Amino acid sequence: MAVRNGQQFLAGLRDGREVWYDGKRVDDVTTFAEFNAAIHSIAALYDLQHDPRHREVLVTEIPEIGLAGRAFEIPRTLDHLRLKREAYMIWARANCGMVGRSPDFLNVMLAALAAKRGFFAEASPAGADAMVNYWKHVAKNDLFLTHALLDPQLDKGKLRHQQSDPGICLRVVDENADGLVLSGIKRIATAAPYADELLVWPFPPTFQAGEEAYANVFAVPMNSKGLKTICRVSYANHGQRRDFPLSSRFDEMDATVVFDNVLVPWDRVFVNQNVPLLNRMYRETRMRELTAHQTNARLEVKLGFVYALVQRLAEAQGLASRPEIMEMLGEAVVRIEMIRNTTHSAELQATLDPENGVLYPDLPALQVGRAYGPLVYPDLVQMVRRMGGGALVQVPVSMDEFDSPVGADIERALRGAEMSGVAKTQLLKLGWDICGSEFGARHELYEQNYAGERSALMAGIQREYARKGEWLDYLDNFLAAL
Numbered sequence: 368m369a370v371r372n373g374q375q376f377l378a379g380l381r382d383g384r385e386v387w388y389d390g391k392r393v394d395d396v397t398t399f400a401e402f403n404a405a406i407h408s409i410a411a412l413y414d415l416q417h418d419p420r421h422r423e424v425l426v427t428e429i430p431e432i433g434l435a436g437r438a439f440e441i442p443r444t445l446d447h448l449r450l451k452r453e454a455y456m457i458w459a460r461a462n463c464g465m466v467g468r469s470p471d472f473l474n475v476m477l478a479a480l481a482a483k484r485g486f487f488a489e490a491s492p493a494g495a496d497a498m499v500n501y502w503k504h505v506a507k508n509d510l511f512l513t514h515a516l517l518d519p520q521l522d523k524g525k526l527r528h529q530q531s532d533p534g535i536c537l538r539v540v541d542e543n544a545d546g547l548v549l550s551g552i553k554r555i556a557t558a559a560p561y562a563d564e565l566l567v568w569p570f571p572p573t574f575q576a577g578e579e580a581y582a583n584v585f586a587v588p589m590n591s592k593g594l595k596t597i598c599r600v601s602y603a604n605h606g607q608r609r610d611f612p613l614s615s616r617f618d619e620m621d622a623t624v625v626f627d628n629v630l631v632p633w634d635r636v637f638v639n640q641n642v643p644l645l646n647r648m649y650r651e652t653r654m655r656e657l658t659a660h661q662t663n664a665r666l667e668v669k670l671g672f673v674y675a676l677v678q679r680l681a682e683a684q685g686l687a688s689r690p691e692i693m694e695m696l697g698e699a700v701v702r703i704e705m706i707r708n709t710t711h712s713a714e715l716q717a718t719l720d721p722e723n724g725v726l727y728p729d730l731p732a733l734q735v736g737r738a739y740g741p742l743v744y745p746d747l748v749q750m751v752r753r754m755g756g757g758a759l760v761q762v763p764v765s766m767d768e769f770d771s772p773v774g775a776d777i778e779r780a781l782r783g784a785e786m787s788g789v790a791k792t793q794l795l796k797l798g799w800d801i802c803g804s805e806f807g808a809r810h811e812l813y814e815q816n817y818a819g820e821r822s823a824l825m826a827g828i829q830r831e832y833a834r835k836g837e838w839l840d841y842l843d844n845f846l847a848a849l
């Protein structure tokens with residue numbers, strides 16, 4: 368099966384997986400109300416692959432695989448990079464950039480890992496083959512992956528095996544002819560209840576001697592025996608779309624995954640209890656060069672969407688050309704363009720890796736998006752709060768109230784500058800979903816965290832800055848010439 372549609376994606380989820388919500392096991396995730404919004408937002412992305420308007424960008428022929436989603440392609444030319452970006456943006460536009468873990472994110476991560484077969488082969492040719500074959504398997508079957516990198520937030524002053532319960536963090540508990548057996552906990556797996564498979568690679572890359580049992584990279588289907596998914600409370604509002612324009616449609620679920628003696632077959636083990644290799648993986652597989660290209664493209668769509676809302680809210684009050692409002696909107700524009708230019712400039716400065724012939728977008732350019740995304744998204748949300756003002760809490764319970772006996776009063780109470788009360792209320796309802804709802808709060812948290820814990824992120828940027836030597840030479844030469 369290749370290049371699935373939405374129905375095929377849904378059918379794949381009825382597989383006996385063990386998903387828990389509010390202490391109860393979910394029988395069928397596809398009919399469970401709390402996942403409905405998220406699942407259909409993903410199904411819509413698969414359907415887009417069959418839309419004649421987008422098919423050429425979203426689907427491509429990959430030599431080792433056949434027809435597959437664009438994100439699976441290993442980029443070797445500038446055109447590949449451009450088409451990848453366009454594909455990411457088509458999918459992001461389908462959900463206002465509000466689905467952070469759309470399938471393309473992990474699809475391109477897998478492409479990156481497979482492109483660095485040599486890295487995995489250092490430890491074991493079998494692990495390397497498993498990695499490449501897994502990329503092919505996922506691409507050929509057009510599967511949707513989630514990933515879980517982190518251990519629970521335990522005592523950060525101790526290593527994993529030194530915790531009061533060394534079995535909390537996910538680790539190998541047995542090894543046999545069929546594969547590794549693992550028990551323990553990983554978080555946070557966004558989309559886990561309705562993903563097909565789970566990719567695990569522990570992070571951050573600061574493992575130490577003694578933590579070998581925890582240093583594994585592997586993948587398992589979500590219906591693996593002994594694998595439990597435990598969900599957070601849903602933020603999906605089940606009302607009409609017009610009342611909750613985003614949270615009724617795009618609330619992706621976050622979850623904790625618990626392994627209880629889960630067997631990982633050898634052909635799904637990519638790194639086996641190898642601390643030095645795991646610590647080098649994040650950087651040396653160059654996965655960020657390809658994943659940040661996707662995440663920054665998606666963020667551009669989200670910022671553009673929120674900016675447009677702020678502009679319309681300003682117009683609704685006849686304020687759009689006031690100098691202080693123009694200044695605020697200008698600040699928003701600068702933020703969108705900064706993020707937009709990370710992807711475009713990274714493509715223009717892309718370099719070919721002689722080891723595997725892959726054209727990698729420029730990492731320092733992409734890191735600007737990973738570092739500033741967490742700051743600029745909350746800035747734009749704050750602009751929604753500022754521009755909406757008290758009217759954000761003046762909206763009626765339901766848009767249907769405009770047709771009720773008090774409809775005319777509400778219409779007058781919410782009327783805007785050359786804008787009906789209905790139209791202005793619709794903007795405010797959208798604004799509240801972005802700046803006031805639980806869904807909105809989760810999105811700020813997401814943007815602040817998706818690229819990792821901030822101090823580690825920034826220290827990594829400094830440590831790996833490719834142009835550092837160039838600047839230091841410039842300074843030293845200047846000083847030497849004094």
Ligand SMILES: Cc1cc2nc3c(=O)[nH]c(=O)nc-3n(C[C@H](O)[C@H](O)[C@H](O)COP(=O)(O)OP(=O)(O)OC[C@H]3O[C@@H](n4cnc5c(N)ncnc54)[C@H](O)[C@@H]3O)c2cc1C
Nearest residue numbers: 514515516517520554555556557621812813816817819820
């Ligand atoms: C909505 C959402 C979705 C997510 N989805 C996914 C997903 O799909 N897959 C996935 O793997 N992860 C996911 N994550 C996890 C995300 O990667 C982490 O939240 C992020 O890396 C931060 O790590 P943490 O939550 O463990 O915070 P921590 O690293 O525990 O940080 C908590 C606080 O402690 C501070 N701190 C941490 N270490 C130190 C230290 N050594 N010294 C001083 N202060 C310190 C931090 O600065 C911060 O203030 C998601 C997170 C969110 C919020």
